[in-house]
Amino acid sequence: MKKRKVGILLYDYVDILDFAGPAEVLSLTTNLKAEQTLTLYRKKLLPTRPFDVLTLTETGESINTHSGVKIEPQFGINNCPKLIF
Incomplete structure (x- = not known):
């Protein structure tokens, strides 16, 4: 599967949770359930x-x-x- 690049646009006075939450969810998304478990407990993402x-x-x-x-x-x-997009 091809990796997709997703951009989060930041602007002055943005609330941290408005970009950090979505960034974490997308970064920790996996293709397989086994990968999900491994991703949560590694220092580097798969x-x-x-x-x-x-x-x-x-x-x-x-x-x-x-x-x-x-x-x-x-x-x-x-x-x-x-x-x-």
């Missing part, structure tokens, strides 16, 4: 997981969350890899 989760902002620069935590995105809109 390479067979179906989604590669990326963070991006409009410009690629860091943003501040609602609670003041600074987040450094992986990409900006103009330099991110092709994502699924």
